[in-house]
Amino acid sequence: MLVTDLSPAAQDYLKLIWSATEWADNPITIKVMAERLGVRPSTVSDGIKRLATQGMVTHAPYGSIELTAEGRAHALSMVRRHRLLETFLVEVLGFGWDEVHEEAEILEHVVSDKLITRIDDRLGRPARDPHGDPIPSPEGRAELPAATQLTAATAGATVTVTRISDADPHMLRYFTELGLAPDTELDVLERRPYADLTTIRLRGHNTDIDLGLAASDAIWVITA
Numbered sequence: 001m002l003v004t005d006l007s008p009a010a011q012d013y014l015k016l017i018w019s020a021t022e023w024a025d026n027p028i029t030i031k032v033m034a035e036r037l038g039v040r041p042s043t044v045s046d047g048i049k050r051l052a053t054q055g056m057v058t059h060a061p062y063g064s065i066e067l068t069a070e071g072r073a074h075a076l077s078m079v080r081r082h083r084l085l086e087t088f089l090v091e092v093l094g095f096g097w098d099e100v101h102e103e104a105e106i107l108e109h110v111v112s113d114k115l116i117t118r119i120d121d122r123l124g125r126p127a128r129d130p131h132g133d134p135i136p137s138p139e140g141r142a143e144l145p146a147a148t149q150l151t152a153a154t155a156g157a158t159v160t161v162t163r164i165s166d167a168d169p170h171m172l173r174y175f176t177e178l179g180l181a182p183d184t185e186l187d188v189l190e191r192r193p194y195a196d197l198t199t200i201r202l203r204g205h206n207t208d209i210d211l212g213l214a215a216s217d218a219i220w221v222i223t224a
Contacts, residue, residue, distance in 0.1 A: 001054075001070075003077040008109040011078050012037065013047050014056060017065055018075035022133075022144070023163075023220065027064030073140050080136040081108040081116055083129035086166075088119045090130045097130040097181075098172035131172075132163030132182035132220070150198060150211070150219040153188045158203075159221035160185050171218055178202075178209055185224055 003011065016036060020028040030048065034041040048065060051057045056071035067075055085104040089095040095103065117138075120126075128134050136142040147162045161184040164175060175181065185203040192198070196213040211219075 001074075002113075003074045004113070006074065009047055010051060010054075010056070011074070011109060013044070013051060014067065014071055014075040015078040015082065017057065017067055018072065019079060022142075027066075029064055033065070076136040076140040076142060078108060079142070080138070081111065083133055083135045084116055084119050084123070084126075085111070086129045086131075087123055087126050087135070091123060096173075096176075097166070098169040098176070100130065101166050101169070128163075128182070130182075131166045132161070133166075145220075145222055147220040147222050149217050150188070150200070150221050151213065151216040153191075153198070153221055155188055155191045157188045158185065158224040159188060160224045161219055162222050163220035165218040165220075167218070171215065174215070175219075179205070180219065186221075 006014075013033065016033060017028055020026075020032070020036070030041050030044050033048075034044045037044065048057060048059050051071065052059055055068055056074065057065055057067055059065045082104045085107050086097075086100040089100040089103055090097055120138075126135055134142050134144060145162050150159070150161075153159055161180060161182055163182060164172070164180065166172060179202055180186075186200045187203065188198065188200055189208060190197075190199040198211045198216040200209050200211060201207065202209070
């Protein structure tokens with residue numbers, strides 16, 4: 001079965017199951033999926049049962065959902081489509097990185113494999129999307145950098161931003177104003193866990209920036 005043989009809902013479910021645990025170890029459940037997708041838990045439950053029947057997932061009652069080998073392959077195919085489309089929209093069509101998620105959510109279901117291959121070639125086979133998320137290879141390989149959330153960075157460390165979550169477009173616009181993006185180098189000046197604040201300074205700048213917990217949790221860094 002090709003990923004294009006699956007329904008758009010099934011494609012969304014598989015992509016969400018994989019991407020929800022890409023940067024975290026927390027297993028995904030029916031409840032979490034329903035919240036992320038904005039649908040009723042019963043709707044997700046029915047969809048997961050169909051995917052289980054097709055051999056795409058395993059799901060213990062009231063437990064977490066796991067992808068089978070076939071389900072993982074299809075999930076990575078959809079993630080690849082989504083991230084290549086985001087990259088194309090930013091680099092070729094001039095969209096802002098805060099605008100592309102919803103556009104890619106629509107396009108990923110209707111483009112052909114041939115078009116995705118052409119887009120990949122046109123972009124020079126990029127390794128990551130505009131937010132720093134790795135783009136899976138055609139063979140389904142996706143390698144994460146050895147990154148941690150900025151919240152966990154040690155005061156006094158010099159780090160490089162490698163990934164910024166695209167979950168909140170408003171936050172992405174805020175980061176744009178601050179000059180924060182993948183490959184930005186910064187110094188972690190102070191960590192105030194009881195105030196949920198991290199103070200940073202971008203390399204080459206003289207202004208200190210205080211980031212709250214939500215903002216620092218959205219930024220993934222590697223030690224420079």
